[in-house]
Amino acid sequence: MSAAPWKAKVDDIITQQGRVKEVLLPCLGAIQEVSGYIPQPAISYLQECLDVPSVDIYGVITFYGMLTTKQQGKYVIRLCNSLPCHLNKSENILRVVERKLGIKAGETSPDGKFTLETVACLGLCDKAPAMMINDKSYGNLTEATTQEILAELNG
Amino acid sequence: MSSPRDEGWLIRVGLASCGIAAGAKEVYNALSARLGDKGLGVTLKKTGCIGMCYNEPLIEVVSPRKERTFYKQVTPDKINRIISEHLIQGKLVTEWAVPDEEINRLLAKQQRIVLRNCGIIDPESIDDYLAVDGYKALKKALSTMSPDEVIGEVTKSGLRGRGGAGFPTGVKWGFARKSSGELKYLICNADEGDPGAFMDRSVLESDPHSVIEGMLIAGYAIGASQGYIYVRAEYPLAINRLELALADAKKAGFIGETILDSNFSFDIKIRQGAGAFVCGEETALLMSLEGRRGMPRVRPPFPAQSGLWGKPTNINNVETLANIAWIILHGASVYSKYGTEKSRGTKVFALAGKIVHGGLIEVPMGITLREIVFDIGGGTSSGLELKAIQIGGPSGGIIPASLMDTPVDYDSLTQTGAIMGSGGLIVMDETSCMIDIARFFLNFIQKESCGKCPFCRIGTRRMLEILERITEGNGKKGDIELLAELAQNVKRASLCGLGQTAPNPVLTTIRYFRNEYEEHIYQKKCRAKKCHALINYTIIPEKCTGCGVCAKYCPVEAISGEKKQPHLIDSNRCIRCGLCMKVCRFDAVSVGSREENA
Numbered sequence: 001m002s003a004a005p006w007k008a009k010v011d012d013i014i015t016q017q018g019r020v021k022e023v024l025l026p027c028l029g030a031i032q033e034v035s036g037y038i039p040q041p042a043i044s045y046l047q048e049c050l051d052v053p054s055v056d057i058y059g060v061i062t063f064y065g066m067l068t069t070k071q072q073g074k075y076v077i078r079l080c081n082s083l084p085c086h087l088n089k090s091e092n093i094l095r096v097v098e099r100k101l102g103i104k105a106g107e108t109s110p111d112g113k114f115t116l117e118t119v120a121c122l123g124l125c126d127k128a129p130a131m132m133i134n135d136k137s138y139g140n141l142t143e144a145t146t147q148e149i150l151a152e153l154n155g
Numbered sequence: 156m157s158s159p160r161d162e163g164w165l166i167r168v169g170l171a172s173c174g175i176a177a178g179a180k181e182v183y184n185a186l187s188a189r190l191g192d193k194g195l196g197v198t199l200k201k202t203g204c205i206g207m208c209y210n211e212p213l214i215e216v217v218s219p220r221k222e223r224t225f226y227k228q229v230t231p232d233k234i235n236r237i238i239s240e241h242l243i244q245g246k247l248v249t250e251w252a253v254p255d256e257e258i259n260r261l262l263a264k265q266q267r268i269v270l271r272n273c274g275i276i277d278p279e280s281i282d283d284y285l286a287v288d289g290y291k292a293l294k295k296a297l298s299t300m301s302p303d304e305v306i307g308e309v310t311k312s313g314l315r316g317r318g319g320a321g322f323p324t325g326v327k328w329g330f331a332r333k334s335s336g337e338l339k340y341l342i343c344n345a346d347e348g349d350p351g352a353f354m355d356r357s358v359l360e361s362d363p364h365s366v367i368e369g370m371l372i373a374g375y376a377i378g379a380s381q382g383y384i385y386v387r388a389e390y391p392l393a394i395n396r397l398e399l400a401l402a403d404a405k406k407a408g409f410i411g412e413t414i415l416d417s418n419f420s421f422d423i424k425i426r427q428g429a430g431a432f433v434c435g436e437e438t439a440l441l442m443s444l445e446g447r448r449g450m451p452r453v454r455p456p457f458p459a460q461s462g463l464w465g466k467p468t469n470i471n472n473v474e475t476l477a478n479i480a481w482i483i484l485h486g487a488s489v490y491s492k493y494g495t496e497k498s499r500g501t502k503v504f505a506l507a508g509k510i511v512h513g514g515l516i517e518v519p520m521g522i523t524l525r526e527i528v529f530d531i532g533g534g535t536s537s538g539l540e541l542k543a544i545q546i547g548g549p550s551g552g553i554i555p556a557s558l559m560d561t562p563v564d565y566d567s568l569t570q571t572g573a574i575m576g577s578g579g580l581i582v583m584d585e586t587s588c589m590i591d592i593a594r595f596f597l598n599f600i601q602k603e604s605c606g607k608c609p610f611c612r613i614g615t616r617r618m619l620e621i622l623e624r625i626t627e628g629n630g631k632k633g634d635i636e637l638l639a640e641l642a643q644n645v646k647r648a649s650l651c652g653l654g655q656t657a658p659n660p661v662l663t664t665i666r667y668f669r670n671e672y673e674e675h676i677y678q679k680k681c682r683a684k685k686c687h688a689l690i691n692y693t694i695i696p697e698k699c700t701g702c703g704v705c706a707k708y709c710p711v712e713a714i715s716g717e718k719k720q721p722h723l724i725d726s727n728r729c730i731r732c733g734l735c736m737k738v739c740r741f742d743a744v745s746v747g748s749r750e751e752n753a
């Protein structure tokens with residue numbers, strides 16, 4: 001079996017910063033980023049390397065909203081539902097995305113392509129309603145532009 | 156070209172993440188291609204947040220004679236005309252330029268200290284920062300001031316923490332300095348989680364070195380050797396630019412061992428959050444940095460005594476730190492000229508919601524809310540009456556339009572029941588329902604409470620349930636009193652600031668808009684036409700031409716009717732999205748209270 005892509009990242013971080021508990025969160029963040037979720041073997045690996053009990057690792061994963069042990073879609077859609085976006089009808093955008101992708105907030109599409117989440121303010125409030133898809137930001141969303149953006153990714 | 160030989164034209168493109176979201180990168184690339192092949196001798200520059208976020212994508216053209224023109228909502232296809240008319244023929248393209256009056260109006264009441272370089276320098280260039288006196292304050296502090304003198308200067312400036320609590324910065328540094336221990340830490344809190352707040356993001360994306368310089372001076376003052384920047388993972392661009400800035404500052408010798416030949420050594424690491432709002436609270440942040448669940452703990456001991464790994468630690472907000480270099484360079488007495496007696500200096504606000512000029516502003520303390528919302532912000536974007544503003548995020552409160560003459564200082568804002576908070580200012584017009592807003596914030600708190608304190612966890616859930624039933628038309632007599640009582644308990648029995656301030660949005664809406672609560676409960680009426688259970692969309696038969704457009708747009712097929720015949724909305728199916736009203740060209744859709752329309 002070839003080494004999982006997350007392993008190189010974790011080794012990098014540990015080489016640079018040492019085998020200290022402090023790097024648990026950066027390691028988990030890196031694994032989440034490359035794999036889209038935290039797979040079981042990664043947890044065992046961290047447990048060994050950093051000498052942290054696995055319950056503690058699970059504790060950390062469940063505490064932070066961006067970490068998950070469930071496989072996420074290729075595109076993670078984070079739709080803001082904080083006040084300025086809410087005032088500009090972000091719930092209508094949510095409905096468009098839900099309908100278009102056939103999934104609800106918190107779910108991943110069966111083909112593994114999309115994960116939909118509603119999140120707190122993305123700092124794009126002057127362009128409310130706003131969302132991020134992976135690292136890209138989108139603002140001033142309307143029903144029409146949202147459909148276009150999704151169609152492009154589906155294309 | 157008629158420009159003098161020595162100095163050419165300069166074009167700046169605002170490339171903070173909101174500019175990029177509006178398409179500024181495409182504009183930059185198009186400019187770069189166009190200017191490259193014409194050899195016009197124009198300098199093209201990336202810059203950060205210009206402040207006029209509502210006009211983005213935004214470029215600034217500076218003529219050889221230093222005349223500045225801003226072009227708004229620029230797209231790649233507008234570029235040719237701007238270059239050929241403005242740069243080559245010397246005529247402004249007035250229909251795309253931001254009018255002078257608008258700029259004067261925006262800037263007249265502002266005082267830019269924190270934002271001094273934002274929108275002017277290239278955040279990715281340390282040379283740019285050095286050219287505007289960058290790292291001069293650090294040099295001054297290290298070579299001419301003792302740590303105690305630095306602390307004295309910051310104390311004298313009257314600067315208070317901009318992260319929300321408003322604690323005097325110099326005094327806090329004094330505690331950390333006096334705390335015994337070889338190893339001390341300095342942390343920059345860049346977790347900015349208040350909904351509606353994007354001040355810290357803009358500063359980090361537009362002028363990262365100013366925050367780094369502030370950290371170095373703070374580290375020197377308290378005797379720390381290691382710094383951390385704890386930044387939310389939702390800010391990838393800010394993280395990128397910080398990484399670059401740290402690397403450049405290291406190369407230039409501002410970070411590392413024996414900095415600038417002094418005996419001060421300091422290193423800075425970046426740590427990312429992982430999507431937990433409560434980690435902005437300082438004790439939770441420390442737990443998170445140690446690699447644990449971000450649960451707040453009781454203070455004392457304060458971080459100054461026992462912080463990261465039990466060592467003395469000082470935590471400051473991004474904006475607080477961005478003030479430091481300016482204060483050291485210009486002197487405390489110049490800084491403290493701005494503001495009021497107890498709230499010195501300036502404050503950055505992010506204007507959002509229903510406002511014409513949404514964006515980032517910096518104003519001297521003591522300015523009134525009215526001046527911010529109307530003179531700078533241009534009033535409501537809908538043209539409807541201002542109803543209230545929300546300030547301070549989930550810990551803050553609502554201030555009604557009648558109190559717009561309140562001066563912006565820590566004490567006056569606290570008296571209204573809101574707080575200064577970190578700088579989010581959300582404008583609301585008549586279409587905002589105050590009970591909906593209160594419900595909204597409690598829902599947020601419910602999701603973000605770490606769960607440690609029963610009252611914060613369960614008390615707010617009870618409050619949320621009551622608000623939900625009020626918005627759903629099932630409010631009961633006594634609900635308002637029950638809400639107020641629960642609110643007091645949650646405030647009293649919560650450990651950290653999150654729970655202690657969570658009831659503020661509810662308490663302030665009850666205080667100023669009790670009549671709206673009563674209308675919801677007793678008359679089942681939502682005057683803002685927001686609460687879905689209390690409103691109905693209907694089609695006025697006399698106005699309907701039967702064009703069918705609304706039926707095509709309705710997402711749930713709630714509209715039916717024959718062509719050229721008045722259409723009908725099935726109220727049971729309708730999800731109250733309001734789309735039909737927006738698309739009807741004949742004003743035939745109306746929204747009203749359930750009874751009125753029934």
Ligand SMILES: Cc1cc2nc3c(=O)[nH]c(=O)nc-3n(C[C@H](O)[C@H](O)[C@H](O)COP(=O)(O)O)c2cc1C
Pocket residue numbers: 315316317318319320321322324344345346347348349432433434435436437438470471472473475476577651652653
């Ligand atoms: C729930 C909660 C969230 C907070 N979030 C932040 C934040 O995102 N950024 C920040 O600087 N301070 C935040 N604070 C305030 C910090 O606890 C702390 O007071 C501040 O970072 C100190 O810096 P200052 O003295 O420079 O303001 C938060 C406080 C609470 C209770």
Ligand code: SF4
Pocket residue numbers: 694698699700701702703704705706721722738739740741742743744
């Ligand atoms: S769009 Fe207006 S006029 Fe046309 S069918 Fe709908 S309600 Fe009637």
Ligand code: SF4
Pocket residue numbers: 692708709710711712713714724728729730731732733734735736
């Ligand atoms: S408000 Fe929305 S759901 Fe209701 S009828 Fe109109 S378009 Fe359809």
Ligand code: FES
Pocket residue numbers: 080081082083084085086120121122123124125126128129130350351352
């Ligand atoms: S409220 Fe949606 S991006 Fe800030």
Ligand code: FES
Pocket residue numbers: 169171172173174203204205206207208211357514515
């Ligand atoms: S002008 Fe873009 S962040 Fe303000």
